[in-house]
Amino acid sequence: MLPQRDKKSPIAYSCYFTRSREGEQFVPEHRFSYQVAGTMTTNDGSREYAFNEGDFRFSRRNHLMKFLKFPPEGGAFKSLSVSLDQQTLRNFSIEFGCKAEKHVNGEAILRLKHDPLYKCFMDSLQPYLQIEQEGNEDLVANKQKEAILLLLKVNPELQDVLFDFSEPGKIDLEAFMNKNFHFNVELNRFAYLTGRSLATFKRDFEKLFSTTPGRWLQHRRLQEAHYLIKEKGKAPSDVYMDVGFEDLSHFSFAFKKLYGLAPSRI
Incomplete structure (x- = not known):
C-alpha cells in the first residue's frame, strides 16, 4: 500500500x-x-x-x-x-x-x-x-x-x-521500467504500479537487472540524456528534467562521472 x-x-x-x-x-x-x-x-x-x-x-x-x-x-x-x-x-x-x-x-x-x-x-x-x-x-x-x-x-x-476499484496487477517489470524510467517518482510508485510491494519490487528488480533500482535508473537516464544531446542536438538544460533528474547541477555531475565529459562538452 x-x-x-x-x-x-x-x-x-x-x-x-x-x-x-x-x-x-x-x-x-x-x-x-x-x-x-x-x-x-x-x-x-x-x-x-x-x-x-x-x-x-x-x-x-x-x-x-x-x-x-x-x-x-x-x-x-x-x-x-x-x-x-x-x-x-x-x-x-x-x-x-x-x-x-x-x-x-x-x-x-x-x-x-x-x-x-x-x-x-x-x-x-x-x-x-x-x-x-x-x-x-x-x-x-x-x-x-x-x-x-x-x-x-x-x-x-x-x-x-x-467505478473500477481494482488495483494494479503484477506486470512485466522489465517492459514497464524501460518505458517509464524517465518519470521522476519515488520507488514505491514504481512498485505500486507494477503490482508489487516495495520489498518485492526491489527483489525482483535486482534479479532481473543485477543492480539496484536507484543505480539502474540513474544509468538509464544518463544513457538517454547522452543520446538526446549527441544524436538529437538538444541542450543539457532542456534534457535533464525530461529524463528524470530534478537538478541540473546533479545531472551534470553524474553525467561527467559516467562519460568523463560535462554534458555541455558532448
Missing part, C-alpha cells in the same frame, strides 16, 4: 506566470479539470496531449504523466480541477447503485467534449477556493458528488472508469 498523504481539499486552482513543470509525476486519483487560461501539455510515456483555454479533461488515476504549463502572453496559466478519490466514488456507488461493467485500459487522459453544464459547474467552484477545508467537508463533498453526476450525464461511458 502507498503511504497516506496529508488531507488536502479536492478542489484545486493552479496559477502560474512562468512556464512550470509538476514535481512528482504520478496521478493518484481521478481528476476532472478545466483549462481557464493558457496551455497545458501532458505526456504519459506513449503520447502527448495539448489542452488550451476552455478545454475540459479527465485524468485517470494510477497513471504516470508529465505536465508542462504555459501561460498566455502577458497573462497567467490558470486551471481548476476536482479530485475524485476512491472513498468518494465508493460512497457514490452505494448511494446510486453505479458499478463498472468491465475494465477499461484506455488512455491516461481524456479530452472531454464541451458542454455548458461543465462550464457552469467549474464557475461554481470559485467561492470554494476561498473557504477552509476543515469544517466545510460536507460542502466540498457535495461538489464532488455534483462533478460525478455531471460526468455520468455528459459522458456516460465514464461509468466503467469511475
Whole structure:
C-alpha cells in the first residue's frame, strides 16, 4: 500500500506566470479539470496531449504523466480541477447503485467534449477556493458528488472508469521500467504500479537487472540524456528534467562521472 498523504481539499486552482513543470509525476486519483487560461501539455510515456483555454479533461488515476504549463502572453496559466478519490466514488456507488461493467485500459487522459453544464459547474467552484477545508467537508463533498453526476450525464461511458476499484496487477517489470524510467517518482510508485510491494519490487528488480533500482535508473537516464544531446542536438538544460533528474547541477555531475565529459562538452 502507498503511504497516506496529508488531507488536502479536492478542489484545486493552479496559477502560474512562468512556464512550470509538476514535481512528482504520478496521478493518484481521478481528476476532472478545466483549462481557464493558457496551455497545458501532458505526456504519459506513449503520447502527448495539448489542452488550451476552455478545454475540459479527465485524468485517470494510477497513471504516470508529465505536465508542462504555459501561460498566455502577458497573462497567467490558470486551471481548476476536482479530485475524485476512491472513498468518494465508493460512497457514490452505494448511494446510486453505479458499478463498472468491465475494465477499461484506455488512455491516461481524456479530452472531454464541451458542454455548458461543465462550464457552469467549474464557475461554481470559485467561492470554494476561498473557504477552509476543515469544517466545510460536507460542502466540498457535495461538489464532488455534483462533478460525478455531471460526468455520468455528459459522458456516460465514464461509468466503467469511475467505478473500477481494482488495483494494479503484477506486470512485466522489465517492459514497464524501460518505458517509464524517465518519470521522476519515488520507488514505491514504481512498485505500486507494477503490482508489487516495495520489498518485492526491489527483489525482483535486482534479479532481473543485477543492480539496484536507484543505480539502474540513474544509468538509464544518463544513457538517454547522452543520446538526446549527441544524436538529437538538444541542450543539457532542456534534457535533464525530461529524463528524470530534478537538478541540473546533479545531472551534470553524474553525467561527467559516467562519460568523463560535462554534458555541455558532448
